[in-house]
Amino acid sequence: MGVSCGCVERHDHAVLTVTDLTVRYGRAVHALQGVSLEVPDGAVVAVLGGNGAGKSTLLRAISGTLRLHRGTIDAGEITLQGRRIDQLDPATIVRSGVVQVPEGRQVFAQMTVADNLRAGGLAAAPERRAPARERVLDLFPVLAQRRGQRAGLLSGGEQQMLSIGRALMSDPKLLLLDEPSLGLAPRLVTRIGEIVAEINDQGTAVVLVEQNATMALRVAGHAAVLEVGRVALAGTTEQFADSDEIARLYLGGHAESEEQARVEADRAATSRRTLSRWSG
Amino acid sequence: MTEFLQLTVSGLGKGAVYALLALGFVIIFKATDVVNFAHGSLVLLGGYVVIATKDILGYAGAAAVGIAAAGLGALLVERLLISQSKLADPISLVLLTIGVDVIITEEIIRRLGVTAPFLGGPLEGAPLRLGNIVVFRPQLIALIVGVVLITAFFLAFRYTGWGVAMRAQAENREATALMGIRSSWVTGSAWLVAGLLAGVAVLFIATQDFSGAGLGRGTHAIALAAFPAAIIGGLDSTGGAVLGGVIVGLTEAYTAGYISFDFSESAIYLVMLLVLVARPVGLFGTRELSRV
Numbered sequence A: 001m002g003v004s005c006g007c008v009e010r011h012d013h014a015v016l017t018v019t020d021l022t023v024r025y026g027r028a029v030h031a032l033q034g035v036s037l038e039v040p041d042g043a044v045v046a047v048l049g050g051n052g053a054g055k056s057t058l059l060r061a062i063s064g065t066l067r068l069h070r071g072t073i074d075a076g077e078i079t080l081q082g083r084r085i086d087q088l089d090p091a092t093i094v095r096s097g098v099v100q101v102p103e104g105r106q107v108f109a110q111m112t113v114a115d116n117l118r119a120g121g122l123a124a125a126p127e128r129r130a131p132a133r134e135r136v137l138d139l140f141p142v143l144a145q146r147r148g149q150r151a152g153l154l155s156g157g158e159q160q161m162l163s164i165g166r167a168l169m170s171d172p173k174l175l176l177l178d179e180p181s182l183g184l185a186p187r188l189v190t191r192i193g194e195i196v197a198e199i200n201d202q203g204t205a206v207v208l209v210e211q212n213a214t215m216a217l218r219v220a221g222h223a224a225v226l227e228v229g230r231v232a233l234a235g236t237t238e239q240f241a242d243s244d245e246i247a248r249l250y251l252g253g254h255a256e257s258e259e260q261a262r263v264e265a266d267r268a269a270t271s272r273r274t275l276s277r278w279s280g
Numbered sequence B: 001m002t003e004f005l006q007l008t009v010s011g012l013g014k015g016a017v018y019a020l021l022a023l024g025f026v027i028i029f030k031a032t033d034v035v036n037f038a039h040g041s042l043v044l045l046g047g048y049v050v051i052a053t054k055d056i057l058g059y060a061g062a063a064a065v066g067i068a069a070a071g072l073g074a075l076l077v078e079r080l081l082i083s084q085s086k087l088a089d090p091i092s093l094v095l096l097t098i099g100v101d102v103i104i105t106e107e108i109i110r111r112l113g114v115t116a117p118f119l120g121g122p123l124e125g126a127p128l129r130l131g132n133i134v135v136f137r138p139q140l141i142a143l144i145v146g147v148v149l150i151t152a153f154f155l156a157f158r159y160t161g162w163g164v165a166m167r168a169q170a171e172n173r174e175a176t177a178l179m180g181i182r183s184s185w186v187t188g189s190a191w192l193v194a195g196l197l198a199g200v201a202v203l204f205i206a207t208q209d210f211s212g213a214g215l216g217r218g219t220h221a222i223a224l225a226a227f228p229a230a231i232i233g234g235l236d237s238t239g240g241a242v243l244g245g246v247i248v249g250l251t252e253a254y255t256a257g258y259i260s261f262d263f264s265e266s267a268i269y270l271v272m273l274l275v276l277v278a279r280p281v282g283l284f285g286t287r288e289l290s291r292v
């Protein structure tokens, strides 16, 4: 990808391209500044970064829902297979094949599992609904078992699966996932990772926003790290894995004990400022 | 016993009309988060169009046009005013609907002059006998039409894509937008349906035997009783709207029959206050008015 300098190296086979995107909320909050990102055809791209880094903002900009949060795009552009989508409304963006699974699942708690899935398919052409539904129930057999239950009664993991399944009901080309592993037990985090890989194998490109870098990098082929609204690092996941500095700073999960984790976190905090910009 | 049965059927008939109106309140509230105080004026608008076209189109045609006009009127209020001020706070939106209500109501009353005409048609005429009880036509027919329309509404709400979209948007606007569902389509259709139901309701309200009030301030005041009906049931509950309508209708019929006609209107609001004190969100509601 090589986007750490803000100059975009364009690939011919990108499904999504974000170029120099600047977003603010209200007048004062600059959530993204000059962010560029590319999602190659059929790829899984991980977007990593701490709380408040701008990950959700990036997804909202792509899905056209910034306005619901009183956010605006100040500069930059977003293209889907070469066509600009940054001026479109969310409904049109979904119809052109990009669907976002929001942070915190946001299933329709009062509605049944079946109705949640139906809601997800309303924007799809009628003849594509049945195959999409089949695919979703194949991926998540538990949703078929629970179809008559209210979504609010499902466990956290099941709600996440419903939220992803609901998004797949419109048969997207590109799926945007906002921290799907948040709040889930380790076993389920692994399961979510497998599911993302499976969805990708079926031909859907994925942008995977995560704080759990270990899981995300296992699934993704490319990754970018956001830091206070800017892309701090970007590259292929091999490059990420090869770099000790990055592993220590961002990947986490290596600490054997809480004590060690705290020491590493301190060290990371002090060296962050001096981190040399690293370009893939 | 005969009197009780008679009051019950009549109360249920009135209740069906209140239920149609309260259902409109509730779906507008669910879809737009707006308490629509312009509902009474939409009722008048439908009635006015019936009066204005009756001589040309005949009763049935005029009734159809009146219902359509009330629906379109509601849709226009939503398109031209509510959706243009999406980010305004709920209080100013409520004030906006009050403004719309005054403007439409006063204009219609001005056009009608001193007369408060009845809409007439097959809803007027000799009372009907059911066994040994006697029921006024508008109440009995309202009961039948109400049951049919309310059933149709609930089937649509439960089973159609429109119903799924309505329920989804009522729960979570952002998640609904992320499904590619156009929120303007959902809100617009909610106002349209609410207006159509108001257009049906006025056919019953503005008759001699329903209330004795012709099209005018009397009709408007009766339509306002749908507001306590919606509050009693819970402003965000469609089932509650129907129950609230029935409670208001029966309260009115029983108090008018057993106590005094003049007390019946206060009785409705008395019941509303009792429910609000015991359960601020209404019988089936989940959201308090103060947290609108």
Ligand SMILES: Nc1ncnc2c1ncn2[C@@H]1O[C@H](COP(=O)(O)OP(=O)(O)O)[C@@H](O)[C@H]1O
Pocket (backbone or CB within 6 Å): A025, A026, A029, A030, A031, A049, A050, A051, A052, A053, A054, A055, A056, A057, A058, A069, A070
């Ligand atoms: N609706 C909003 N209004 C104002 N500021 C916001 C809003 N949403 C997010 N922000 C701010 O924008 C920045 C990026 O937030 P966000 O994209 O949610 O980060 P992340 O998803 O990486 O945790 C943060 O500083 C956050 O406080």
Ligand SMILES: [Mg+2]
Pocket (backbone or CB within 6 Å): A055, A056, A057, A103, A178
């Ligand atoms: Mg976030």
